Amino acid sequence: MTPISTRGTLAELGSVGWYATLIPVAFPIGANTSFARAVVAAQRAYESGLRLTTVSFHRVLELVPDDAGISVRSGWSNPMLSYVDAREFAGSEFFDVARGGVYANRAAAEEVLMWINRFPTATSLSVIYPDTPVAHDSVDRYVNALRSVFLEVVNGAP
Secondary structure: OEEEEOOOOHHHHOOOOOOEEEEOOOOOOOOOOOHHHHHHHHHHHHHHHHHHOOOOHHHHHHHOOHHHOOOOOOOOOOOEEEEEEHHHOOOHHHHHHHOOOOOOOOOOOOOOEEEEEEOOOOEEEEEEOOOOHHHHHHHHHHHHHHHHHHHHHHOOOO
């Protein structure tokens, strides 16, 4: 799932607040799938998911047949991963000089929230998660796997 903006009217464009929903981005990846193929598959899945922008994710779950193998417990939450390419921001070439960045508040930590921010000279990862042994272990494993993928891409993995 990835968040997508639902702003569409001039009034919404001029207002403050979150106008977002979640859309599915699902695609198969095999053990030997190259990064280039994965990116193409992810882009296609994202474009396909855009057709669901006006549909509530909770409504989709209500319509899933009982035999689909999808079960959601009461009080479920969906981890959030946000990616911002700040290299496109006006004045981004001055981020290092001004020690600028993209910041978020601590928010509630009963969920896992992640931000990947790409700047002209660095990429940062921020994670908020519950202070439990299971969460610490899970987030450590995820961050290490993500770091490994990033290093493969940086080092020119196919």
